[in-house]
Amino acid sequence: SKTVKSDIEIAQEAVLTPIASIAEKLGLNESEWEPYGRYKAKVSAHLLEKLDADGKIILVTSINPTPAGEGKSTVTVGLGQALNRIGKKTVIALREPSLGPTMGLKGGAAGGGYSQVVPMEDINLHFTGDFHAITTAHNALAAFIDNHIHQGNSLNIDPRRIVWKRVLDLNDRALRHVIIGLGGKTNGVPREDGFDITVASEIMAILCLSLSLEDLKARLSRMLIAYTYDGEPVFVQDLQVEGALTLLLKEAIHPNLVQTLENTPAFVHGGPFANIAHGCNSILATKLGAKLGDYLVTEAGFGADLGAEKFLNITARAGKFTPNAVVIVATIRALKMHGGLTKDELKDENLDALAAGMENLACHIDTIRAFGLPYVIALNHFITDTDREVALVNEWCAENNHPMALSKVWEDGGAGGEDLARMVTKVIEETENHYHPLYALDDSIEEKIQTIVRKVYGGAKVEFSSKANRQLASFKKNGWDKLPVCMAKTQYSLSDNPKLLGRPHDFTMHVRELKISLGAGFIVALTGSVLTMPGLPKHPAALDMNVTADGKVTGLF
Numbered sequence: 001s002k003t004v005k006s007d008i009e010i011a012q013e014a015v016l017t018p019i020a021s022i023a024e025k026l027g028l029n030e031s032e033w034e035p036y037g038r039y040k041a042k043v044s045a046h047l048l049e050k051l052d053a054d055g056k057i058i059l060v061t062s063i064n065p066t067p068a069g070e071g072k073s074t075v076t077v078g079l080g081q082a083l084n085r086i087g088k089k090t091v092i093a094l095r096e097p098s099l100g101p102t103m104g105l106k107g108g109a110a111g112g113g114y115s116q117v118v119p120m121e122d123i124n125l126h127f128t129g130d131f132h133a134i135t136t137a138h139n140a141l142a143a144f145i146d147n148h149i150h151q152g153n154s155l156n157i158d159p160r161r162i163v164w165k166r167v168l169d170l171n172d173r174a175l176r177h178v179i180i181g182l183g184g185k186t187n188g189v190p191r192e193d194g195f196d197i198t199v200a201s202e203i204m205a206i207l208c209l210s211l212s213l214e215d216l217k218a219r220l221s222r223m224l225i226a227y228t229y230d231g232e233p234v235f236v237q238d239l240q241v242e243g244a245l246t247l248l249l250k251e252a253i254h255p256n257l258v259q260t261l262e263n264t265p266a267f268v269h270g271g272p273f274a275n276i277a278h279g280c281n282s283i284l285a286t287k288l289g290a291k292l293g294d295y296l297v298t299e300a301g302f303g304a305d306l307g308a309e310k311f312l313n314i315t316a317r318a319g320k321f322t323p324n325a326v327v328i329v330a331t332i333r334a335l336k337m338h339g340g341l342t343k344d345e346l347k348d349e350n351l352d353a354l355a356a357g358m359e360n361l362a363c364h365i366d367t368i369r370a371f372g373l374p375y376v377i378a379l380n381h382f383i384t385d386t387d388r389e390v391a392l393v394n395e396w397c398a399e400n401n402h403p404m405a406l407s408k409v410w411e412d413g414g415a416g417g418e419d420l421a422r423m424v425t426k427v428i429e430e431t432e433n434h435y436h437p438l439y440a441l442d443d444s445i446e447e448k449i450q451t452i453v454r455k456v457y458g459g460a461k462v463e464f465s466s467k468a469n470r471q472l473a474s475f476k477k478n479g480w481d482k483l484p485v486c487m488a489k490t491q492y493s494l495s496d497n498p499k500l501l502g503r504p505h506d507f508t509m510h511v512r513e514l515k516i517s518l519g520a521g522f523i524v525a526l527t528g529s530v531l532t533m534p535g536l537p538k539h540p541a542a543l544d545m546n547v548t549a550d551g552k553v554t555g556l557f
């Protein structure tokens with residue numbers, strides 16, 4: 001049966017349409033896009049200024065992720081395919097996967113089953129080279145900083161207070177802390193440094209938040225790189241390298257066009273972390289997709305407490321657009337884990353655990369309502385779900401008046417998402433949209449964080465460490481307090497304790513540290529520890545990957 005095939009087997013059997021006909025379907029003329037081989041293309045970012053009609057923007061988010069898997073990307077792709085099937089011209093926008101998780105824990109990430117974007121191998125490996133360009137721009141800046149110090153340090157940079165590290169798109173824990181500049185006078189000035197993964201680079205976040213090449217350059221020039229011996233901040237513009245950095249990104253800024261298994265147009269562009277950054281594909285891809293289609297479906301990383309909150313408080317504000325609806329993905333398996341089961345117990349029917357786990361979904365629904373947006377719950381169906389379990393979710397939604405549809409896009413592609421597609425277009429047409437961000441940029445940093453903790457997480461209060469308190473004062477003094485807040489929190493729980501599943505109440509959030517991303521334009525609030533350079537597990541996914549003599553890829557999920 002088809003359901004036992006792996007994602008890569010399904011992707012390899014797909015009949016792809018030449019990218020030229022996808023571009024044609026979108027109404028693009030030859031000067032507006034450029035082929036990158038047979039099945040990939042870049043669409044000009046400049047097109048944004050030329051097109052005026054705006055389609056509807058649909059955000060796909062989910063309950064708190066569990067190791068049982070939620071299938072957000074799968075539903076995003078499937079919903080896009082389904083909308084096309086019911087006659088709505090739809091474009092999809094997704095993040096580009098990082099090689100860290102691909103070679104490490106997860107394997108590839110381009111949707112799943114019969115709802116995938118293709119060519120899957122390319123998207124998961126080097127694709128159109130954007131991550132390479134971002135890595136190079138990031139490391140070029142690091143080299144410019146070290147060279148500046150080596151050549152006399154006229155900016156008076158304190159080598160102990162450089163906040164700009166180096167990056168690599170791999171999981172490599174051995175590079176978290178390094179000493180550079182060893183070897184004597186001709187080899188630079190020795191100092192402590194470290195590597196982050198490319199998706200944690202502020203340049204990745206900036207690329208995804210920029211509205212044009214000019215905006216990209218302005219954001220790059222504002223980035224904080226170090227402090228002087230007198231404690232004064234030093235910015236990229238002080239080094240005068242924003243031109244060179246922008247140059248390195250001049251192709252990467254253009255959204256990449258691919259297709260789904262059913263030839264629905266899809267942008268795959270950018271992929272910032274969803275904790276220390278905002279976790280969404282580029283605004284350019286989202287806005288361009290919405291202009292080229294009547295509907296644009298996109299997703300944001302992790303659950304609605306992180307991804308949707310940031311999409312609605314940070315991304316939509318930066319992109320100056322109004323989202324039209326939110327799809328909240330839930331699975332019976334994950335809900336049962338929120339209801340207290342372990343992963344091994346999920347195969348058996350358990351209505352009590354499922355009923356208890358609905359609390360987690362309820363919290364995320366409240367969040368989307370707090371933003372004033374229409375929503376639909378998508379129950380991502382697994383073949384192990386029992387009829388009684390599905391009925392329970394149905395009844396709960398009906399009793400509480402929540403629009404809901406069963407999604408079978410993983411097993412049936414777009415055909416399995418038509419109910420969901422009809423429900424989404426219905427709520428967009430029939431429900432009033434009162435979208436508004438949850439806080440004003442003029443609120444103090446403390447107030448902004450308190451608003452998120454109370455209205456989104458359902459927590460009681462926020463405690464700031466003494467370090468965070470010192471940083472609050474210094475950010476305020478530097479005039480950096482009028483930016484939105486980007487929360488770095490565990491994705492597993494609504495609280496800052498990854499073990500507290502379901503819907504915890506009356507908890508206190510602990511803000512350990514703050515970080516300023518002036519180019520991206522947000523203040524990162526770190527709760528708990530966040531690894532910006534992950535490590536590999538004992539059995540990395542890479543061990544199961546291979547390529548045959550004739551170039552066929554195996555094991556990439």
Ligand code: ADP
Binds near residue numbers: 069073110113383
């Ligand atoms: P997320 O975006 O939430 O991380 P993905 O859509 O990437 O999740 O899916 C993660 C994995 O789970 C993929 O390998 C996908 O094929 C699988 N998956 C998703 N939905 C289903 C489903 N309904 N049944 C079986 N497997 C699924």
